[in-house]
Amino acid sequence: MAKAKREATEKIKLVDVIIELVDARIPESSRNPVISEIIGQKPTILVLNKADLADSQATQAWLNYYKSQGQRAVAIDAQHNKGIRGLQQEIQDVMQPYFQKQQEKGIKERPIRLMILGIPNSGKSTLINRFVGKNQAQTGNKPGVTKAQRWLKIGKSFELLDTPGILWPKFEDPEVGKKLAVTGAIKDSLLHMDDLALYLLEHLKANEAETLKNRYRLSEADLENLSTVDLLLKITQQMGLRDDYDQASERIIHDFRSHRLGSATLDTPYEAL
Ligand code: G4P
Structure with a gap:
């Protein structure tokens, strides 16, 4: 952790703007606890990635909330190349404002230097690829930049x-x-699959009842009357897995991650609380 923090802090010194990438399904839970310490006063844009997997109303509510806090925030879907222009x-x-001042002093505008910062699986590599596109070009090393740091050119800007x-x-x-486990940000092995599946089923029962019913051929009565544990057992049977609810749990989580259980935001927007 100390090493990751040190490395991120070093990189931040080299850039003008930080793109802080989070998962739109869990915008708060996928933020790093010490992010503000690391970022300091550097201009930052909070980017809610994987917007295609999140509930669109909740994403809008989160964006409104962040903007009300004076934080620049945008939602994107890096995988399908959506929202990238808006981010730029x-x-x-x-x-x-910075370039305006430079211009007044007679200094020519130069490309804006950027870095992407975020927890694993938030989509950093995907966004880098989207930004750079197929004709990616690398500029040479700059003075004061260690050899390992390379700059990718994105147009002229x-x-x-x-x-x-x-x-x-x-x-x-x-x-x-x-939340981090069901969205794939931390290793599954850190938590019990059945706990995760039960957590997801609770959420889906309340927010995606129709999708849940259709996916696992459940009845209205199942959703209304069964406890979440019994619902998991029923789904296990529907899957033909007898009483292997561990495997059923894995499948439910896989279905969630691969968007077969609808769009879901697991962090409730503050304004809705
Ligand atoms: P990282 O560098 O921050 O660790 O994340 P990375 O880009 O590797 O993305 C993690 C996973 O999230 C990848 O899926 C990637 O395709 C997916 N992803 C990234 N951005 C989006 C997005 O906006 N929407 C959706 N739906 N998915 C996104 P993977 O299953 O690990 O690999 P892959 O086989 O799908 O590429």
Whole structure:
């Protein structure tokens, strides 16, 4: 953790703007606990990635919340290349006052230097690839930059550090741990699959009842009358797995991750609480 923090802090010194990447399904739970310490005063754009997997109303509510806190925030779907232009515009906007001042002093505008920072699996590599596209070009090393740091050119306006800053997730709170596990941010082996499946079923019962019913051929009465544990057992039987609820749990989690159980935001937007 100390090493990751040190490395991220070193990289931050090299850039103008930080893109802090989180998972739109868990925008708060996928933020690193010491992120503000690491970022300091550096302009930052909070990017809610995987918006295609999250509930769109909840994503909008989160964006409204962050903006009300004075935090620049945008939602994207890096995998399907959605929202990338909007993000680039946001970066330009952040830098506008700085370039204005430089221009007044007669200093020519230069490409904006960027880095991506986030916990594992938030989509950092995917976003780097989207940014750079197929015709990626690397600029040479810059003075004061260690040889390992390379800048990827994005058009004329941006340069991106080719390696993202990796932060560790936080999961002292068991509920946050479950959210990180079901979205694939931490290893499954750290938690029991049946606990995770039960957690997911609770959420889906309340928010995605129709999808849940259709996917596992459940009845209205099943959803209304069965406890979550009994629901898991029923789904296990529907899957033809007899009483192997561990395997059924794995399948439910896999279904969730592969978007077969609808769009879901597991962190409730603050304004809805
Ligand atoms: P990282 O560098 O931050 O660790 O994350 P990475 O880009 O490797 O992305 C982690 C997983 O999340 C990948 O899936 C990637 O495809 C997926 N992903 C990234 N951005 C989005 C997005 O906006 N929407 C969706 N739906 N998925 C996204 P994977 O299963 O690990 O690999 P793959 O076989 O799908 O590439």
